[in-house]
Amino acid sequence: MQSASALVVDDEPDIRELLELTLGRMGIETVSAPDLDSARRILERRTFGLCLTDMRLPDGNGIELVKLIQRLHPQTPVAVITAYGSMESAIEALKAGAFDFVSKPVDLGVLRNLVSTALQLSTRPARDRRSRDQLLGESQVMRTVRGRIAKLARSQAPVYISGESGTGKELVARLIHNKGPRADRPFIPVNCGAIPAELMESEFFGHRKGSFTGAVSDKEGLFQAANGGTLFLDEVAELPLHMQVKLLRAIQEKAVRPVGSQKEQPVDVRILSATHKDLARLVRENAFRQDLYYRINVIELKVPALRERLGDIPQLADHFLGQIASRWGMSAPHLSEAAMEALQRYRFPGNVRELENILERAMTLCEGMVIQVEDLQLPEEDEEETVPDESPTGEHSLEDYLEYREKEAILRALEQTRYNKTAAAKLLGISFRALRYRLKKLGID
Numbered sequence: 001m002q003s004a005s006a007l008v009v010d011d012e013p014d015i016r017e018l019l020e021l022t023l024g025r026m027g028i029e030t031v032s033a034p035d036l037d038s039a040r041r042i043l044e045r046r047t048f049g050l051c052l053t054d055m056r057l058p059d060g061n062g063i064e065l066v067k068l069i070q071r072l073h074p075q076t077p078v079a080v081i082t083a084y085g086s087m088e089s090a091i092e093a094l095k096a097g098a099f100d101f102v103s104k105p106v107d108l109g110v111l112r113n114l115v116s117t118a119l120q121l122s123t124r125p126a127r128d129r130r131s132r133d134q135l136l137g138e139s140q141v142m143r144t145v146r147g148r149i150a151k152l153a154r155s156q157a158p159v160y161i162s163g164e165s166g167t168g169k170e171l172v173a174r175l176i177h178n179k180g181p182r183a184d185r186p187f188i189p190v191n192c193g194a195i196p197a198e199l200m201e202s203e204f205f206g207h208r209k210g211s212f213t214g215a216v217s218d219k220e221g222l223f224q225a226a227n228g229g230t231l232f233l234d235e236v237a238e239l240p241l242h243m244q245v246k247l248l249r250a251i252q253e254k255a256v257r258p259v260g261s262q263k264e265q266p267v268d269v270r271i272l273s274a275t276h277k278d279l280a281r282l283v284r285e286n287a288f289r290q291d292l293y294y295r296i297n298v299i300e301l302k303v304p305a306l307r308e309r310l311g312d313i314p315q316l317a318d319h320f321l322g323q324i325a326s327r328w329g330m331s332a333p334h335l336s337e338a339a340m341e342a343l344q345r346y347r348f349p350g351n352v353r354e355l356e357n358i359l360e361r362a363m364t365l366c367e368g369m370v371i372q373v374e375d376l377q378l379p380e381e382d383e384e385e386t387v388p389d390e391s392p393t394g395e396h397s398l399e400d401y402l403e404y405r406e407k408e409a410i411l412r413a414l415e416q417t418r419y420n421k422t423a424a425a426k427l428l429g430i431s432f433r434a435l436r437y438r439l440k441k442l443g444i445d
Contacts, residue, residue, distance in 0.1 A: 004119050005050075006051065007050070011035060015081075019032075055083070055086070063098075082104065100157075121154055136316055137309055137312035137316065139312050141308060142309060149301075153176050153177075159176060159301055160274070167352060170234060177232075187230050188225050193431025204223060211258075223269055224265065227267050228268055241289065280293070305351055324359065333371050350413075357416055421439075
C-alpha cells in the first residue's frame with residue numbers, strides 16, 4: 001500500500017520542522033517548501049495526499065496555492081494555516097476551495113484530526129459520489145444541486161442550506177455528510193426551534209453533575225455526540241441571540257465548555273445549517289448576529305422549490321407511491337393522466353413533503369389501482385373565500401384580518417397532515433413550539 005504524503009509550505013523553519021515532526025509520527029512522508037515558487041516547482045513534478053500551507057508566504061499567499069493545486073491536482077485537499085483570530089482569512093480560504101484551516105499557535109490535536117480527515121479523501125477507495133438515486137429529479141436545477149453536493153462533500157467548509165420548508169434540506173445535509181470523509185462518523189441533526197431556550201446550552205455543550213437543579217449526572221452535549229462527524233443545525237434562525245454568541249465561539253475555537261465545567265473540551269465537528277427563513281434579512285433587522293451569519297454561511301447551497309422543477313413530479317410521484325405501497329405491503333397504484341396533469345399545475349407551497357402527504361392520502365381514498373383527480377383532494381388555490389374583508393380596511397382592523405389569515409393557514413396545514421402537529425409545523429415553516437403558542441392564541445383545539 002502506498003504511504004501517505006504531504007506538502008508543507010511555510011517560510012518559518014520552526015513551523016516547518018514542527019509540522020514535519022508531527023506528520024512523520026503519523027507515518028506520513030513530508031516534503032517542504034519555503035515559498036510559493038518552490039511549491040509550484042514541486043507540484044509540477046509530483047502529487048500529494050495533502051498540502052498544508054501558511055496563509056502568508058514571502059512571494060504570495062496560501063489562497064494562490066489553493067487555486068494552483070485546484071488546477072494542477074484537484075483531488076488534493078489543501079489546509080491553510082492562519083494567524084490567531086484571523087477568521088476573515090480563514091473564511092476567504094474556504095471560499096477559494098481550501099479543505100479546512102488551522103489557526104496559530106497550532107494545536108497538535110486539532111492538526112492531527114484535520115490531517116486524518118483530509119487523507120481519507122485520497123487514501124480510501126473512491127466513495128460513490130452519485131446522489132441521483134437519493135435526491136431525485138433530472139431537471140437542470142437538481143443536476144446542479146447534486147454536482148455541488150459532490151464538491152462540497154470534499155471540503156470541511158461550513159455550508160448554509162437555504163430553501164423553503166419541505167424541499168429536502170436535511171436530505172441534502174445527509175448527502176454532504178455521507179459522500180465525504182466523515183461518512184463513518186456520526187451525523188447529528190438538531191432542530192434549533194424545538195429546544196427550550198433555558199436548556200439550549202446544556203443540550204449543545206453538555207453539563208456536569210450538580211451544575212443545576214436536575215443535573216443528577218454528567219451529560220454530553222450535541223457537539224460531543226457529533227465529535228468526528230457532522231452537526232446539522234436545522235432551523236438555525238430560531239436560535240436566541242444569547243445562544244448565537246456561544247455557538248459562534250464553539251465553532252471558531254473548535255472547543256466547548258460543558259455547563260458547570262471549568263475546562264473546555266476540544267471538538268472536531270463539521271457544521272452544516274439550514275433554515276427556510278431569509279437569514280440576510282434577519283441580520284439586517286438585528287435578529288441574527290452578523291458574525292455568526294458569515295461563519296456558518298461560508299458556502300450557500302440553495303435547494304429549489306418543487307414549483308421550480310415541476311418536470312420532476314412524475315419521477316417523485318412514482319418513488320413515493322412505491323415507497324408507501326412497500327410500507328403498506330401492497331402493490332403500488334398509478335396516477336391517471338388527468339391526476340398527473342393536476343399535480344403538475346399545482347403550486348405546492350409545502351414542496352416535496354406536501355407531495356408525499358397528498359399521495360399518501362390519495363392512496364387511502366382511491367378505489368382500485370388508479371388514482372384519480374378527486375382522490376388527490378388538491379386545495380383550490382383560486383377559490384372564492386368568505387373572509388372578514390379582502391383588505392384590512394373598513395369594519396375590520398388589520399389585526400383581525402391577519403388573525404383570520406393565520407388561522408386559515410394553520411387549519412389547512414392541520415388538515416393536510418391529518419392533524420399531526422409536528423408535521424403541520426414543518427409544513428408551515430415554524431417551530432413546534434411556535435405552532436403550539438399560535439393554536440392556544442387562536443383558540444384552535
